[in-house]
Amino acid sequence: xxxxxxxxxxxxxxxxxxxxxxxxxxxxxxxxxxxxxxxxxxxxxxxxxxxxxxxxxxxxxxxxxxxxxxxxxxxxxxxxxxxxxxxxxxxxxxxxxxxxxxxxxxxxxxxxxxxxxxxxxxxxxxxxxxxxxxxxxxxxxxxxxxxxxxxxxxxxxxxxxxxxxxxxxxxxxxxxxxxxxxxxxxxxxxxxxxxxxxxxxxxxxxxxxxxxxxxxxxxxxxxxxxxxxxxxxxxxxxxxxxxxxxxxxxxxxxxxxxxxxxxxxxxxxxxxxxxxxxxxxxxxxxxxxxxxxxxxxxxxxxxxxxxxxxxxxxxxxxxxxxxxxxxxxxxxxxxxxxxxxxxxxxxxxxxxxxxxxxxxxxxxxxxxxxxxxxxxxxxxxxxxxxxxxxxxxxxxxxxxxxxxxxxxxxxxxxxxxxxxxxxxxxxxxxxxxxxxxxxxxxxxxxxxxxxxxxxxxxxxxxxxxxxxxxxxxxxxxxxxxxxxxxxxxxxxxxxxxxxxxxx
Amino acid sequence: xxxxxxxxxxxxxxxxxxxxxxxxxxxxxxxxxxxxxxxxxxxxxxxxxxxxxxxxxxxxxxxxxxxxxxxxxxxxxxxxxxxxxxxxxxxxxxxxxxxxxxxxxxxxxxxxxxxxxxxxxxxxxxxxxxxxxxxxxxxxxxxxxxxxxxxxxxxxxxxxxxxxxxxxxxxxxxxxxxxxxxxxxxxxxxxxxxxxxxxxxxxxxxxxxxxxxxxxxxxxxxxxxxxxxxxxxxxxxxxxxxxxx
Ligand SMILES: Nc1ncnc2c1ncn2[C@@H]1O[C@H](COP(=O)(O)OP(=O)(O)O)[C@@H](O)[C@H]1O
Ligand SMILES: [Mg+2]
Numbered sequence: 001x002x003x004x005x006x007x008x009x010x011x012x013x014x015x016x017x018x019x020x021x022x023x024x025x026x027x028x029x030x031x032x033x034x035x036x037x038x039x040x041x042x043x044x045x046x047x048x049x050x051x052x053x054x055x056x057x058x059x060x061x062x063x064x065x066x067x068x069x070x071x072x073x074x075x076x077x078x079x080x081x082x083x084x085x086x087x088x089x090x091x092x093x094x095x096x097x098x099x100x101x102x103x104x105x106x107x108x109x110x111x112x113x114x115x116x117x118x119x120x121x122x123x124x125x126x127x128x129x130x131x132x133x134x135x136x137x138x139x140x141x142x143x144x145x146x147x148x149x150x151x152x153x154x155x156x157x158x159x160x161x162x163x164x165x166x167x168x169x170x171x172x173x174x175x176x177x178x179x180x181x182x183x184x185x186x187x188x189x190x191x192x193x194x195x196x197x198x199x200x201x202x203x204x205x206x207x208x209x210x211x212x213x214x215x216x217x218x219x220x221x222x223x224x225x226x227x228x229x230x231x232x233x234x235x236x237x238x239x240x241x242x243x244x245x246x247x248x249x250x251x252x253x254x255x256x257x258x259x260x261x262x263x264x265x266x267x268x269x270x271x272x273x274x275x276x277x278x279x280x281x282x283x284x285x286x287x288x289x290x291x292x293x294x295x296x297x298x299x300x301x302x303x304x305x306x307x308x309x310x311x312x313x314x315x316x317x318x319x320x321x322x323x324x325x326x327x328x329x330x331x332x333x334x335x336x337x338x339x340x341x342x343x344x345x346x347x348x349x350x351x352x353x354x355x356x357x358x359x360x361x362x363x364x365x366x367x368x369x370x371x372x373x374x375x376x377x378x379x380x381x382x383x384x385x386x387x388x389x390x391x392x393x394x395x396x397x398x399x400x401x402x403x404x405x406x407x408x409x410x411x412x413x414x415x416x417x418x419x420x421x422x423x424x425x426x427x428x429x430x431x432x433x434x435x436x437x438x439x440x441x442x443x444x445x446x447x448x449x450x451x452x453x454x455x456x457x458x459x460x461x462x463x464x465x466x467x468x469x470x471x472x473x474x475x476x477x478x479x480x481x482x483x484x485x486x487x488x489x490x491x492x493x494x495x496x497x498x499x500x501x502x503x
Numbered sequence: 504x505x506x507x508x509x510x511x512x513x514x515x516x517x518x519x520x521x522x523x524x525x526x527x528x529x530x531x532x533x534x535x536x537x538x539x540x541x542x543x544x545x546x547x548x549x550x551x552x553x554x555x556x557x558x559x560x561x562x563x564x565x566x567x568x569x570x571x572x573x574x575x576x577x578x579x580x581x582x583x584x585x586x587x588x589x590x591x592x593x594x595x596x597x598x599x600x601x602x603x604x605x606x607x608x609x610x611x612x613x614x615x616x617x618x619x620x621x622x623x624x625x626x627x628x629x630x631x632x633x634x635x636x637x638x639x640x641x642x643x644x645x646x647x648x649x650x651x652x653x654x655x656x657x658x659x660x661x662x663x664x665x666x667x668x669x670x671x672x673x674x675x676x677x678x679x680x681x682x683x684x685x686x687x688x689x690x691x692x693x694x695x696x697x698x699x700x701x702x703x704x705x706x707x708x709x710x711x712x713x714x715x716x717x718x719x720x721x722x723x724x725x726x727x728x729x730x731x732x733x734x735x736x737x738x739x740x741x742x743x744x745x746x747x748x
Contacts, residue, residue, distance in 0.1 A: 068533075081581045082533030100535050100621055134722070135552035136579045161584060162576035 005072070006171055007182040008155045014178075016155050018125050018142045024177045025140065025170055029129040036125040038146060039063045043119070044089065046112035047225055047234065054108050058101070060087060063124075071101050080104065090115040090230045111286065113231040121146035129170055136160065138167040140174075155179065195408040200359025202409075204255035207358040209345040211248055211405050215241040216337060227322060232282040239279055242272045247401035251365045255356045257344075264340070267333050274324040280441070281314040283434075294468040298461035305458035309449050362406035367500030369399035374493075377425075377484045386436050389480070393429040396422060403499075414495045421492045428476050428483040435473035442466050504617040505747040506610075507624050508642040508674070512658050512665075514629035517648035517681035519546040520715055522626035524738040525646075527724035529746065530583035534621040537575070537584050539613075541595075541638070542628040545588035551578045552722050553587050560591030564612065565598040571612055572619075580727065584620075596633040605633060606670075610641030622747070631665055639666055642674040646745060648681035648709075651693040659702070677745055679705035707741040709734070 010016045022031045042060040045051045051058055056073040069084040080100050087097075090113035096102040105114075127140040138160060144153040157174070159167030175181060195210045218241035225234035246268045249260055288307060292300045324330060373395045380388060403410075403419050443466065446459050486492070507525070509518040522538060530536040540547040545555035553576045563569040576585045602608050613623055627638050639645065647662060649655050659678060666676055678697070683690050685708070697704050709715075714725055714734040721728040726735040 079581070080533075080535060083531075097533075099533055101533075133552045133554070160577035162574075 005074075005159070006157045006167075008157065008171075008174060008179040009182050010155075011178045011180060016142060016144075016153050018127070020177075021140060021142070021155065021174065021179075022127055024173050025127065025129060027173060028169060029131070029137070029166075030134070032128040032130060034126040034128060036123055037063050039122050039124050041118075041120050041122055042089075043117050044114045045117045046109050047115060047222075047230075048112065048237075049117075050109050050112060051105075056105075056108065058105065058114065060084060060089075069097070069101055071104060090225075090228075092231060111231060112233050113225075115225075115230065118151075120151065129166065131166070137163040138170050140170065154182075193408075198358060198408050200357060200362070200409045202358045204252065204356040204358045204361035205344065205347075207361075207406070207409060208248060208252040208256060209341055212245060213341050213345065215245045215248070216334075216341060219245075220334070223325070227325060229318065232286060235275060235279055235282065239272065239275050242268055242275070243397075244401060244405070246272065247398060248405050250398070251369075251402055251405060252361070254354055254364070255361050259340075264337065267337070271330070271333065275321055277317040278314060278321050280437070281310055281317055284310050284438070284441075285314070287438075291465050291468075295461060295464055298457065298464055302457045302461035305449060305454050306445065306462055309445055309452075309454075313445075358406070358409045362402075362409050363500050365402045365406065366399070366410070366496070369395070369402045370496045370500060373399050373422075374488055377488070380480065380484070386432070389429060389477075390433050390436075393426070393433055396426050396429060400426065410499050414498055418492070418495050418499060421487050421495075425483045425487045428479045432473055432476035432480070435469045435476065439466050439469045439473070442469075504613070504620055505622050505644070506613060506642045507622065507644045507646060507745070507747070508627055508638045509624070509646050509648065510627045510635065510638060510642075510662070511647050511649070512629060512631055512662055513655065516629075516650050516655070517709065517715075518629070519550070519626050520718060521646065521648055521681070521709070521738075521741075522624045523547050523550050523718070524724045524726065524735075525742050525745075526583060526622075526624045527580060527726060528739060528742045529622050529624075530580055531726070533582065535582050535619060536622050536624070537586060537616065537620045538578075538624045538626060539586040540588035540626050541592060541634060542588055542626060543590050543592040544628070545590075547626045548585065548587040550718055550722055550724070551576075551585050553578070553585055555588045555590065557587055557589040557591075560589050561595045562591060562598045565595065565602060565608060567612075571616060579723075592628075599633045599637060606636045606640050609634075609637035613641060631661075635665075636669060639669045639674060640671060643747060644745060645674045645676045647676060647678045649678050649697075650682050651680050651687075651690040651697075656693060656697065659697075663702075675703070677703050677705055679741060679745075680708045682711040683708045684711055705741060705744045707737060707744055709737045709741060712737075 018033075022033060025031050040062040042062075044058045044060065051073075054073075056071060059070045059072075061068050061070055067084050067086070069082045069087070071080040082097060082099055082101050084097055088095075092111070092113050093102060093106040093109055096105065096114075123144045123146045125142045125144075128136045129138040129140065131137050139158040141156050141158060142153065143156070145151060157167055157171050171181070194214055195207065198207050198210060219238055222234045222238040222241070225231070226238050246265065249256065249265050249268070253261055285307075288303065288310075292303055295302070373392070376388075376392045376395050380392065400419065400422055403415055403422070407415060442462050446462050450459060509522040509525075511518055519542070526536050526538040538547060538551075540555075548555045557564065557574045559569045564571055564574065571586060574586055576587055577583075578585050599605050599608055604611070609625075616623075625638050625642065627635060645666065647659065649659055663676060666673060680690075680694055683694070685691065694704075694708075710733075712732075712734045714729050714732045717729075718725060725732060725738060729735055
């Protein structure tokens with residue numbers, strides 16, 4: 001079992017040469033050169049790189065007739081290898097072979113699918129370092145591209161558990177011979193932020209164009225996975241980007257040209273609406289396992305009919321959505337929007353609004369959004385209908401987006417705390433609203449299912465769910481006053497006023 | 504995590520050979536595997552080319568002055584780690600006797616690595632002792648190699664009695680015939696007799712094969728140096744029969 005890995009590179013300009021590495025190590029070890037192997041390495045991760053963030057790497061390796069999955073990385077106590085034959089990607093956690101890799105990965109990837117992020121043919125040559133008993137005590141591996149386009153060669157020293165000191169000794173021999181250790185972080189250069197260089201005095205339009213460009217990129221990135229139905233989060237993230245676009249257009253009205261309001265706000269509303277039904281149904285499918293645990297009188301299997309009904313509804317909703325996303329209208333929207341953003345970013349003459357600085361627009365927007373939340377929230381009484389709480393939830397989202405969109409030009413400390421304050425309130429409102437929507441929808445489903453001749457047991461089980469949602473909704477409602485008071489408490493208000501430019 | 508012990512009151516019956524080969528096969532199919540060589544004679548440790556030395560000895564492990572993680576050694580094979588034997592293990596009975604829950608201590612020690620391994624093999628010294636009581640209490644499966652001879656049947660009966668006297672959870676006892684010679688009439692008769700009196704006996708028979716003896720020269724598991732040998736196939740078959748799901 002490998003426990004530690006240290007990557008090395010040649011001194012500037014020099015090439016890595018395994019023969020001279022072996023000669024260096026022969027000083028203190030018996031060096032055995034293994035035959036070189038051609039390995040196809042298929043690197044896997046979720047679309048949002050959850051494995052990378054958790055310092056794990058997962059590879060499907062094919063060497064000759066041998067296929068295996070290898071889980072490794074600094075966060076792994078030891079390399080885990082499992083034989084795997086022709087796994088199909090993308091795959092959800094449940095689709096991985098049963099065993100240690102699935103156990104280790106399931107909590108990390110959650111509901112996301114594993115996809116191929118790179119697929120390279122490599123030539124791997126290994127040296128085994130033996131002691132006097134001819135026991136392998138460390139390994140050195142040279143991993144070279146077998147094709148011109150692949151990543152550059154890499155030399156690594158692999159330590160074995162219980163023999164780490166000997167890997168250390170090998171490492172010292174190699175560094176003394178002129179090789180350089182690669183810092184783990186150095187391997188991954190930081191992404192360049194598109195909003196880099198934008199400050200409070202920059203024109204507001206510059207910040208808005210940069211952010212809108214980011215959201216468009218997110219929509220495009222998520223589109224293929226969404227169309228292929230790889231996992232539920234492609235649609236979710238696509239919708240977040242659409243919602244952020246809509247909020248930014250709204251927040252930016254003062255600084256943006258009129259056409260943005262007239263043409264693009266309705267266009268993105270259409271796109272949002274197009275994707276809503278599938279998302280709503282996704283939420284049920286994701287929640288169903290938890291909902292099953294709510295049942296008291298009914299059996300878990302009584303919900304099978306509901307699950308089937310949801311799947312049928314979802315596939316027809318998906319057909320409609322996919323049709324919309326493959327339509328000329330959608331293509332025109334994406335192309336036209338790209339074009340508009342390009343011209344906006346270039347400061348095109350026909351696309352100007354009021355000359356405002358990013359800082360001023362940020363202050364105005366945050367101030368305004370905060371006032372609305374405070375005003376609407378204060379007006380909520382025990383008699384307020386659910387609709388009013390729903391409206392308040394939307395106001396909160398606007399404030400949240402304002403705090404996000406203008407993040408590059410406002411103070412980060414107070415901003416983060418303001419978001420945290422807001423989040424508790426949003427959680428309560430979100431739970432309240434979700435219960436409301438799910439309760440009503442379950443009623444509709446029950447009617448549809450009864451019309452289809454579903455057995456009573458299924459409908460009764462759904463009744464239990466509705467009862468549970470009702471209680472939870474009341475509970476969320478009870479927590480509202482406390483959450484709102486927490487949000488409007490003096491320290492929070494002061495913070496918000498500071499972000500909103502005083503007073 | 505499942506614990507599988509190769510155990511027999513008698514020595515020289517194939518406990519170590521079986522533990523080493525099955526542990527190798529478990530690791531090869533992707534299970535994170537640990538082999539604990541509990542025998543102070545250190546035969547399994549030798550076969551993996553590891554030095555029979557544990558810092559602080561068995562005593563430090565048993566009284567938890569040193570975690571067992573610190574004593575683990577990677578073998579030359581992926582997914583397979585060894586907790587080596589140490590000559591001081593010959594005193595392990597005394598050390599266990601000094602602890603609270605004297606019959607459960609080994610199991611407790613293994614709990615500390617349960618997140619890291621899917622399967623643990625215990626290669627036991629041939630004896631009836633506090634160590635074996637601990638092994639029985641810690642195991643899910645006791646795999647008992649039997650040489651088909653009347654004498655070894657007696658030993659097997661003793662063993663079953665011993666297991667049935669252990670308090671608490673008891674392992675499943677699975678016997679299999681080791682070093683059997685199908686040509687020997689007596690062997691055939693004994694196998695028949697065992698089956699008919701209701702003992703759990705694996706279908707796989709590991710015959711007497713010289714490749715198995717050669718493990719000592721190669722210092723490696725059979726399937727590693729003779730992957731297509733009959734012996735390798737026998738161990739694969741045995742593993743398929745006894746492996747926990
Ligand atoms: N099936 C077999 N055929 C031939 N020799 C065997 C076989 N199984 C074990 N041996 C040999 O018999 C001796 C004792 O085996 P071992 O596995 O060490 O038994 P134990 O651990 O029960 O003392 C060793 O020399 C081993 O190589
Ligand atoms: Mg032995």
